[in-house]
Amino acid sequence: MTSALLAAGRRTRTRYAVLAADFVILALNYADRAVIGVAAPVIMSELDISKAAFGWILAAFAFTYSPFGFIGGWLADKYGPRNVMGWAAIVWSVFTALTAAGVGFVSLLIVRLLFGCGEGPQATVTAKVMHNWFPKRELGMAVGVANAATPLGGAIGTPIVVAIMSATQDNWRLPFIIFGAVGIFCAIGWFVVVRDTPEQHPRVSPAELAHIRQDAKEEETAPTDDRPWWRNLSLPAVWATAIAYFGYAWILWTFLNWFPTYLTEERGIDIEGLAVGAAVPWIGGCAGLALGGVFTDWLVRRTGKSGAPRRWTVILCLAATGILFGFLGQVGNTFSAVALMTVVVFLLYFTGAQYWLIVGEAVPAASYGSVSGAVQMFATTASIIAPAATGYLVESRLGWGGMFAIAAGIAVLGSLALAAFGRSRA
Template sequence: MTAPSTQERTGTRTRVRYAVLASDFVILMLNYADRAVIGVAAPLIISEFGFSNAAFGWILAAFAFTYSPFGFIGGWLADRYGPAKVMGWAAIAWSVFTALTAAGVGFVSLIIIRLLFGAGEGPQATVTAKIMHNWFPKRELGTALGIANAATPLGGAVGTPVVVAIMEATQGNWRLPFIIFGVLGLLCAIGWFIVVRDRPEDHARVSAAELAHIRQDEHVPADAAEDGAGASGPWLHLLRLPAVWSTAIAYFGYAWILWTFLNWFPTYLVNERGIDIAELSVTGAVPWVGGCVGLALGGVFTDWLVRRTGRTLGPRRWTVVVCLAATGLLFGLIGLVASTTGAVVLMTVVVFLLYFTGAQYWIIVGTVVPAERYGSVSGAVQMFATSASIIAPTATGYLIDSSFGWTGTFAVASAVAVLGALLLAVVGGASGRREAAG
C-alpha cells in the first residue's frame, strides 16, 4: 500500500520529522554504546588473554578495516535502496556481532568478530546524514544533525557506567555486557522499521503542510547560494571539489582524536592514572557528556549563524576550523596534566569542542553536492576520514609501548587534527563550481 499523495493529506502541519529524528537518536545512542563496550572492558580483556598494547591495538583497529569502507558502501546503498532500509538492516547486523563478541576466545576470533561488527556499524553516519537531509529543511539541518549525532557521545556516557555496573555485579564478567547490548539493538531495529521511512513523501502520517515546510528551500536559485554550491557531475568527479576533499582531511583529524579517545582513554585512566574499574564508571563517562552537549549546541549555533549571515558554507567551515584546531592543541596537553581530575576535565573540554564540529562535515558536503549524489560522496568522505579509525588505534598501541609513551601519543594526535583544520581554512573556501562542471 502506497502513502497518500500530498493532495490527500491534511493541511495541519504534522511533526513526523521529529519522530524520525527521535528514532535516529535512539539507534545512534545504542550504536555508540555498543562501540564503547570494548573500550571499557579493555583492561579485563587484555589481562585475561595477556595481550600487549600493540596486539590489542590490532583488535581495536580490525573494526575500522570494515567500518571505513562500509561508510561508503552504506551511502551508496542508501542512494540506491533508501536510507531507512539500510539503517535498519545495519542495526540488525551490528547488534548480532556485538553479542557474538562474547564468544571471542583469543586474538584471531576477536579480530574476525570485530571485522564483522565494523561492517555492520559502518553505514550509520552516512545514512543518518542522508535521512536528516531528506527529512529537514536546510535552515533546521544543523540542529537536526547536531541532535541526532549528540546521541553518539550520550551512548558512550550511558554505556560506560552500565558496562561497569554489569561487570562489577558479575565479578568481572566482560562478556555479558556485549550480549545485553546486542539484544537491545535487535529490539531497537524492530522499532526503527515501524517508525522510519526514506522520505517524508513515503510516510502516510506526513501532512501537506509539513511536507511543504520540509521542501521549502529546495528551489532556491543557484546564484543565491555560495560559490561552489549546486555543483553537478558524477560522484567521483565531485570529490575534486576543494570543499569536499579538504573537509575529508579535516574530518580525518577529527576521527584520529575521536578513535584515540574512544578506544584508549579508559585504558589510559586505569594503567597510567591508576583508577580502578569502579571509578571508571564516572571518570570514563564525564567526557562523553561534554561531547553530547557539544554536538547539540554546535548544530544550534551554526544554524543561528547561517540565518544571521545568510551564508551556508562559511559559518560551518570556520566553526570546524576554529574548534578542531583548539581540540587538537588541548588534546596534546592531556599527558602533561598533573592530576587525574585535571586530565578528565581537560578531556571533557576536548570532546566538547571536537563534537561541536561533529555535524558540520556532513552539512558542508551536502552544501556543495546534489542530493542524488550525496550518499555516495559523503560515504567516500567518511571512508577516507575513518581510515583514521584503522590507523589511530593501531599506532596508539605501538606509540604507548615505545619511548613516545602516552604524552607522545597525545602530541601526535594533536598534530594530525591541527593540520587538518589549517588545510580546511586555506583550501575549503575555494569555489568548486568550475571543476565540477568541467
C-alpha cells in the same frame, strides 16, 4: 486522528519522530562501541593479549567500518536509508553479542571485522535521512541532535558496562550479549517509525511536507550537475573537509579506544572509577554536538550564508581540540585529566555535524550519499591507524605524552587544510 490533521491542514511533526528514531539508533551504535574500550583492561589480562596486539583488534573494526561508510552511503542513494540503517543495526547487534564468544586474538579480530561492516553505514545514512527530512534552516540542528546521541551512547553505555562487570566479578562477556539483544529491538522500532522520505510517510501532513520542501524552488533553479558522483571528489571543499575530518577521527578514535586504559594504567582509576572518569567526557561531547548544530544554524540565519559559518566553526574548534589534547599527558592529577578531556570532547563534537553539512553545500543532492560516504571512508582510515598506532606509541619510549602530541598535530593539520582549501560555493 491523522486524517483529521491532514484535512485541517495542520503541520504535523513527524520529522521529529524520525529524528528521535535516528537518535536512539546512534546512541546504541556508540554504546556498543564503548563496551570494548571499558572492558579492554580485563580482556587483555584474561586472554593475555598485549597492548600492541589489542590495538590491532581495535583497528580491525575500522578496516571494515571505513569502507562500509562509503558502501552505506551508496546503498542509501540507491535503495533508501531506511532499509540500509535497519539491516545495518541488525548486523552490528549480532556481532556485538558474538564478541562474547571471543577466546583469543584471532577470534576477536574476526568478530570485530564483521562488527565494523554493520556499524560503518550509520553516519552517512544519518546524514542522508536528515537531508531528506529537514529544510536547510533546521539541518544543522537535526544533524547535530541526531549525532549528539553518539557521545550520549558512550556516556550511558560506560557506567552500564561497569555496573554489569562489577556485579558479575569482572565478567566482560555479559555486557556484549545484553547490548546485542537490545540492538535487535531497536532495529525493529526503526523499521516501524522511519520512511525514506516524508512523501512516503502516512503521518506527514501537506503543511509539514511544504515546510520540509521549502528549499525546493531554490534547488530547482540551481545549475544542474550531470557529472558522475566521483567527479565531485576533486572539489577542494570536499577533499579539504575529508582531511579535516581525518584529524577529527584520529582524536575521537584514540579517546574512544584508549582513554579508559589510560585512566586505569596511568592515573590509577579502578574499574568502578571508570563509571565516572570515562563517562563524563562523553557528556561534554553530547552537549557539543547539540549546541554546535544549533549555533551554526543561528549563524547561517544571521549571515545569510550556509558554508562559511560551518567551515570556520570546524577550523577554530578543531585547532583548539588538537592543542588541548596535546597537553593531556601534562596535567597533574586525575580530576584535571578528566576535566580537560571533557573540554576536548566538547570542542571536538561541536564540529561533528559540520563536516556533513559542508559537503552537502558543495555537491548535488543526488550524489550526496556517495560523496559523503567517500569522505567518511577516507576520514575513518584514522580509525584503522589510530588505535593500532596508539598501542605501539604507548609501549615505546614516547609513552602516553608522545602519543597525545602526535594526535594533536594531526588535528591541527586538518584544521589548516580546511582553512586553506575548504571554501565552498556557499
